[in-house]
Amino acid sequence: MQFRELRQEDLSTSEWMRQVELRPDRWRDDHTRSAVAVEGLEVVAAGMIWTSRVHGDRYWIDLVVDPSRRREGIGTALFAHLSGLRKDDLAFMTRGYVDEERLAFADALGATTVQVVPPALIDVVGRFALRPYDAVVPGREVPWSRLLEANAATYEWIHASWSPVAEGFAEALNEGLEDDLDLDATSVAVDASGRIRAVAMAYNDVEPPVITAETVVRDEPEGRGWSRHVSGGPSMCSPVGASPRSNSTATSAIRISCRSGPGSIPAAAGSGSSRYLRTSSRTGASRPE
Structure with missing residues (x-):
């Protein structure tokens, strides 16, 4: 061979x-x-x-x-x-x-x-009812540059403790994002000063779609509340070992998961809410002399 x-x-x-x-x-x-x-x-x-x-x-x-x-x-x-x-x-x-x-x-x-990453489902029959708070607006109403900044800031703090980002990572992270997002379904929490506090990104580049929801900074006051505002439920980036949340009566649903950057295999791909996404690491084989 x-x-x-x-x-x-x-x-x-x-x-x-x-x-x-x-x-x-x-x-x-x-x-x-x-x-x-x-x-x-x-x-x-x-x-x-x-x-x-x-x-x-x-x-x-x-x-x-x-x-x-x-x-x-x-x-x-x-x-x-x-x-x-x-x-x-x-x-x-x-x-x-x-x-x-x-x-x-x-x-x-x-x-x-x-x-x-455990799977979870959210009922989206009443999609627009997920925005009962005045502070929450569709992604399309937020300047695109600010949405990119919020996405990068969220990704950076989520990965800081276990998989730190590289210098200048934001450009690669946000590459192609505009083609992947449903900006009407994406929800953004903006406070009275105009600062983005939390974002629920709705990705339509896979079937079924994926939602990720989290605060923009780690130590966000009332962070859990802001995440609920944009997502209609608990924070959607589940930690390792968390129990999946599902709605067996949903007639239409979006899988919720954490994404891990461009080229990732999203946890929403495929069918069956019992499928867990796993990331594995292996050192390289010995280099030839």
Whole structure:
């Protein structure tokens, strides 16, 4: 078995390669590497690694093996090859649902769980009734630049204790946000002075949509109250180990979860409210001499 760089033309050769989002080798810079495993003239596996521009302390990894060739050690061999392509000696991270094969593969490589996000559902039949407070306005009524600032500030303090952000992270975090948000469904709590106190972001880039709700700063006076104002319920970014909240009578619902930056797999994707999103970390394989 041999390895080579993943090329643009490889992306259209096999249906199974479309199970993950792949890009050609060095699509952004030397920290974004892609490769394929080849036997004869046949590509049997493909994968890519890329650094997080938001955090800067990890490589994300994604790979896929031809279903007819799985459990032959091909994925493990490709992981070792990709590990050797890292420009910096940073750990790998991946995420997915607890019942997905990708996490079973990560566990087999020795990955450890660093975060679990429980699912929850919120009834949205009376969506506009979630704004009973004068301080809460639709996202469309807030200047876009201020909404971006609030999003970055919220993300920074939420991750400060366990996954600090990199310098200049805001640009990468907010990239493409305008295309992802439903600005009419997004709710913003603004106090009398005009300061944004809390935001409930409604993302429509997945099905079902995702809502995240939290205060803009950690030590916000009456922070829990502000979160309730914008979301219609408790703070939506649930800590590890929290019990999921659901409404079994809802005829229309939005999954609530925490997002973890551009390219993340949101906890709302897929069906079934019992699915937990898990993020795992694994140090790289030994570099070749």
